[in-house]
Amino acid sequence: MTLFTPPARALAQIDDPAFLRVIGSSVLWTIAAFAALTLAVAWGAQRLVASHVADGVLSWMAGLLTGVGAVAAALYFFVAVASVVATLFVDPVARAVERRYYPYLPPARPAPFSQQLWDGLALGLRVLLLQIMALVLTPLLPGIAALLGWAIAAWAIGRGLFVAVAMRRMDRRQAMALYAANRLSVIGQGALVAAGSMVPLLNLAMPVLGAAVMVHVLDDAWETTRLR
Numbered sequence: 001m002t003l004f005t006p007p008a009r010a011l012a013q014i015d016d017p018a019f020l021r022v023i024g025s026s027v028l029w030t031i032a033a034f035a036a037l038t039l040a041v042a043w044g045a046q047r048l049v050a051s052h053v054a055d056g057v058l059s060w061m062a063g064l065l066t067g068v069g070a071v072a073a074a075l076y077f078f079v080a081v082a083s084v085v086a087t088l089f090v091d092p093v094a095r096a097v098e099r100r101y102y103p104y105l106p107p108a109r110p111a112p113f114s115q116q117l118w119d120g121l122a123l124g125l126r127v128l129l130l131q132i133m134a135l136v137l138t139p140l141l142p143g144i145a146a147l148l149g150w151a152i153a154a155w156a157i158g159r160g161l162f163v164a165v166a167m168r169r170m171d172r173r174q175a176m177a178l179y180a181a182n183r184l185s186v187i188g189q190g191a192l193v194a195a196g197s198m199v200p201l202l203n204l205a206m207p208v209l210g211a212a213v214m215v216h217v218l219d220d221a222w223e224t225t226r227l228r
Contacts, residue, residue, distance in 0.1 A: 001220045007192050009101065010212035018096035019208055022089045026207045029085050085207060087120035087164040093211040094165055102219060108168040115172065116164060127156040150194055157197075158190020161214040169218075182221040189217050 013019060091110055098105050110116070130152050159179060166175035179186060193210040197203045 001216070003188060003192070006189055006213040006216035006220075007196070007209070009216055010097075010209045013097065013100060013212060014205065014209065016096050016100070018092055019205075019212070022092050023205050023208050026085060026089050027204050029088070030204070030207070033085055087116060087123070087160060089207060090116075090161065090164045090211045091168060093208050094168055094215045097212050097215040101216070111167040111172065116167060119163065119167070119172065120160065123156060123160045127152060150191070150198075153194035153197065154187055154191035156190070157193045157210055158187040158214075161190070161193075161210050162186045162217060165211060165214040165218050178218075178221055178225060181225055182217075185221065186214075186217060189213050 091108075094108070098108075162179055162182075163172070163175045166178055170178070190210075193206055193213055196209065197206045
């Protein structure tokens with residue numbers, strides 16, 4: 001399987017009714033998460049401004065800048081939120097991909113939802129901490145903020161979605177072992193999905209497309225590992 005085979009197959013299936021239903025749900029959850037993240041950042045910044053700026057005009061200008069800054073900060077940290085949201089929609093996407101490309105597979109037995117949710121939240125927290133570190137390092141290493149963000153997104157999306165897809169057919173320990181044995185190919189696909197996430201409109205479908213990509217990656221990794 002070549003580097004571009006999984007994303008090409010995922011894009012070819014984007015008109016699948018199962019994909020379209022999940023895209024609609026994930027978009028709604030993504031918008032809600034983005035709004036909540038923006039409001040949380042704005043509220044904290046407004047409280048900070050109010051305690052240091054008393055003048056009416058200056059306070060209004062500071063509030064306006066705070067709102068713009070809140071949106072920018074929410075966008076910067078959005079990968080952490082999106083990585084959690086994406087893991088919640090893996091199963092219906094994976095079922096649709098398997099019906100089309102791997103009908104010979106036995107029915108999946110997903111890990112408990114609580115375990116999947118916990119894994120997604122833990123991943124989101126790690127991504128958030130890494131992004132904060134990247135933001136702190138940006139003034140010291142100018143010009144590489146975008147590269148750092150892309151690298152973090154590639155790892156987060158690759159590792160997170162691969163393990164989430166794998167946990168439909170094995171326990172977490174086995175999923176992590178399979179990921180470790182195929183880390184480069186998984187992160188490579190994560191990098192492609194992360195790049196697609198930067199394209200307006202296409203980024204709304206990336207949680208679904210990313211999950212579909214990882215179903216193909218998992219099948220290839222499973223076959224390759226068994227042949228070793």
